[in-house]
Amino acid sequence: xxDSPILQPVTLGDLTLKNRVVxxxxxxxxxxxxxxxxxxxxxxxxxxxxxxxxxxxxTNISPQAVGYAFTPGIWSEAQVEAWSxxxxxxxxxxxxxxxxxxxxxxxxxxxxxxxxxxxxxPSALAPKGTAFTAEGMKPHVTPRALETDEIPAIVEDYxxxxxxxxxxxxxxxxxxxxxxxxxxxFVRDSTNRRTDRYGGLIENRLRFPLEVVRAxxxxxxxxHRVGIRLSPATTQPGETPLDSDPRAxxxxxxxxxxxxxxxxxxxxxxxxxxxxDVPDSVDFDDLRRRFKGAYIGNNQLTLELAEKELAExxxxxxxxxxxxxxxxDLVHRLxxxxxxxxxxxxxxxxxxxxxxSDWPGMNGPVPVRR
Ligand SMILES: Cc1cc2nc3c(=O)[nH]c(=O)nc-3n(C[C@H](O)[C@H](O)[C@H](O)COP(=O)(O)O)c2cc1C
Numbered sequence: 001x002x003d004s005p006i007l008q009p010v011t012l013g014d015l016t017l018k019n020r021v022v023x024x025x026x027x028x029x030x031x032x033x034x035x036x037x038x039x040x041x042x043x044x045x046x047x048x049x050x051x052x053x054x055x056x057x058x059t060n061i062s063p064q065a066v067g068y069a070f071t072p073g074i075w076s077e078a079q080v081e082a083w084s085x086x087x088x089x090x091x092x093x094x095x096x097x098x099x100x101x102x103x104x105x106x107x108x109x110x111x112x113x114x115x116x117x118x119x120x121x122p123s124a125l126a127p128k129g130t131a132f133t134a135e136g137m138k139p140h141v142t143p144r145a146l147e148t149d150e151i152p153a154i155v156e157d158y159x160x161x162x163x164x165x166x167x168x169x170x171x172x173x174x175x176x177x178x179x180x181x182x183x184x185x186f187v188r189d190s191t192n193r194r195t196d197r198y199g200g201l202i203e204n205r206l207r208f209p210l211e212v213v214r215a216x217x218x219x220x221x222x223x224h225r226v227g228i229r230l231s232p233a234t235t236q237p238g239e240t241p242l243d244s245d246p247r248a249x250x251x252x253x254x255x256x257x258x259x260x261x262x263x264x265x266x267x268x269x270x271x272x273x274x275x276x277d278v279p280d281s282v283d284f285d286d287l288r289r290r291f292k293g294a295y296i297g298n299n300q301l302t303l304e305l306a307e308k309e310l311a312e313x314x315x316x317x318x319x320x321x322x323x324x325x326x327x328x329d330l331v332h333r334l335x336x337x338x339x340x341x342x343x344x345x346x347x348x349x350x351x352x353x354x355x356x357s358d359w360p361g362m363n364g365p366v367p368v369r370r
Contacts, residue, residue, distance in 0.1 A: 017052030035073030049095025067104025105182030
């Protein structure tokens with residue numbers, strides 16, 4: 001067994017984590033058409049409870065937030081009940097789980113929107129690429145720009161989602177402000193061309209995300225159980241540059257987040273799944289220096305790389321995404337140097353328990369206490 005510092009207990013705010021390994025949020029599109037996670041999601045998350053912390057798959061705060069078919073929500077009673085069963089299972093297996101709060105904005109499609117309406121966004125600019133619908137991949141459309149007076153209702157949707165997450169027994173929430181979904185669409189000057197108080201100068205572009213952070217931390221009695229995900233170096237969904245000055249934008253964002261006392265920033269170093277290369281226009285070390293809470297690194301990490309980053313003081317916790325798809329006992333495999341299984345891409349999104357909650361550990365099925 002490894003005595004790696006990554007695998008030793010650590011405190012995160014008022015939580016004690018078994019290790020520094022975080023299960024990264026992973027959308028798996030196995031919920032019902034009305035956004036209720038299936039019972040076998042309890043097995044899936046329960047099997048992975050040896051992670052120091054699980055961040056759930058991105059979860060829609062409202063019907064309007066949906067961008068991908070079969071993704072879960074946290075606005076209805078049935079959704080809250082289903083999530084409650086999942087959090088109970090994770091806790092019965094000595095795990096901790098945060099819910100990732102999601103609004104996809106323009107990265108959506110009328111097929112997954114209520115009444116077939118257009119997706120909403122800060123500005124009416126179509127993203128590149130395709131959307132995952134019940135009928136397969138379809139090209140993105142030009143979204144509808146939000147009216148100024150519609151924005152407070154979306155903040156309220158975040159507030160309700162944060163409250164519901166608490167009711168469902170989550171240990172905390174992570175605000176998804178990465179990968180060019182709605183919050184990042186407001187932050188970046190290429191996707192936010194608004195002329196009202198939510199657009200233009202960085203102070204204005206940050207206004208809506210900060211209103212969301214205020215609402216969510218308000219529901220959780222402060223920032224001590226609230227994290228945020230940021231992807232300053234992303235090029236998703238394929239437009240470059242997304243931002244004329246990412247260093248200034250994200251410096252201002254992190255500074256503005258400071259008064260909320262957030263538990264952590266969860267970054268994506270480089271472009272998710274694609275590269276760890278970071279352009280000169282982004283400085284992760286500067287963001288870490290500016291932020292008082294914990295810092296979770298991510299993207300193509302290995303145990304060795306995580307050890308190096310920890311030794312250099314570049315991150316506190318380390319999230320693993322793809323390795324968690326097919327290795328429910330990832331922590332055990334990292335500790336023993338066992339090989340990692342790889343999940344075929346066909347099983348990543350959509351389907352049932354197959355290729356999801358039926359991956360064995362090194363020593364056979366991973367038992368889940370109920
Ligand atoms: C199947 C799949 C689903 C993902 N879903 C989400 C998600 O719901 N929320 C999110 O912030 N990132 C999501 N990501 C990105 C991962 O959290 C992570 O940033 C990425 O996989 C890189 O980490 P890795 O190299 O350890 O896989 C997803 C990635 C994959 C492969």
